[in-house]
Amino acid sequence: xxxxxxxxxxxxxxxxxxxxxxxxxxxxxxxxxxxxxxxxxxxxxxxxxxxxxxxxxxxxxxxxxxxxxxxxxxxxxxxxxxxxxxxxxxxxxxxxxxxxxxxxxxxxxxxxxxxxxxxxxxxxxxxxxxxxxxxxxxxxxxxxxxxxxxxxxxxxxxxxxxxxxxxxxxxxxxxxxxxxxxxxxxxxxxxxxxxx
Numbered sequence: 610x611x612x613x614x615x616x617x618x619x620x621x622x623x624x625x626x627x628x629x630x631x632x633x634x635x636x637x638x639x640x641x642x643x644x645x646x647x648x649x650x651x652x653x654x655x656x657x658x659x660x661x662x663x664x665x666x667x668x669x670x671x672x673x674x675x676x677x678x679x680x681x682x683x684x685x686x687x688x689x690x691x692x693x694x695x696x697x698x699x700x701x702x703x704x705x706x707x708x709x710x711x712x713x714x715x716x717x718x719x720x721x722x723x724x725x726x727x728x729x730x731x732x733x734x735x736x737x738x739x740x741x742x743x744x745x746x747x748x749x750x751x752x753x754x755x756x757x758x759x760x761x762x763x764x765x766x767x768x769x770x771x772x773x774x775x776x777x778x779x780x781x782x783x784x785x786x787x788x789x790x791x792x793x794x795x796x797x798x799x800x801x802x803x804x805x
Contacts, residue, residue, distance in 0.1 A: 610697045646727070664678075686704070707783070708736070711779075716769070732758065742758065
């Protein structure tokens with residue numbers, strides 16, 4: 610989780626092992642919708658940087674690095690059958706970017722009632738496992754690892770993994786406000802300065 614205009618990247622020596630990364634950058638402040646806000650619930654303020662110490666790899670005012678493997682699973686604020694790992698919070702403590710384990714009949718994405726006037730785009734990336742995606746008016750489809758979902762707050766959809774023998778799915782999940790721009794790589798490059 611990196612603050613705008615903060616130095617990052619590079620390093621010597623460079624890694625000899627390749628990696629697969631997923632990154633997203635937004636333009637503007639307060640772009641992310643918190644979980645409790647999305648569900649119309651009051652947010653209980655929590656101190657920023659309250660991540661489990663064993664999961665914290667690096668933290669300063671510009672960059673926070675967590676090991677998601679070391680983060681504890683926590684109950685979802687509104688769905689007791691679901692568990693989440695909180696990767697990033699809004700300033701008011703509301704979880705904004707989370708890992709979710711989708712498994713069993715009470716554990717799902719989407720399908721929630723959105724408070725009047727709140728509009729957002731919802732994103733889910735399947736890291737491991739697989740799950741069924743149901744969209745109103747369409748037959749269900751299986752979303753495997755590497756599958757990506759983007760939905761508006763008006764969309765009627767659910768993603769679940771409660772079919773017989775399902776192992777479940779670990780999903781990276783976040784929402785951004787309607788109209789917030791996701792910056793392209795070329796725009797990001799035009800704003801990047803190489804530090805020597």
